[in-house]
Amino acid sequence: MFGNKKNSDGDRFIVTYQQGTLQQIKVIVDKKTGVNYLFTINGYGGGLTVLLDREGKPVITSTVDNSSY
Structure with a gap:
């Protein structure tokens, strides 16, 4: 879920x-809401x-451009 940039x-x-x-x-950005999360390991x-x-x-x-991820 969070490990791969190719979505x-x-x-x-x-x-x-x-x-x-x-x-x-x-x-990590939620594509549905646009909310950004900080994930640490x-x-x-x-x-x-x-x-x-x-x-x-x-x-x-505000907008998530899927082509760059």
Whole structure:
């Protein structure tokens, strides 16, 4: 679900940013709502949270261009 940048039209989430190998950080966008999530992996642990802007509001991507992912 979150590991592959190549997504078909049926997938709801797109990985828009990825950094690291053992300690990974990913930004995932919900194609239906546009909400951005921060996903972290470190060894056997990980976490997922809504990505917030400096005002504490969720970061929302207005349009998601599937061709670039």
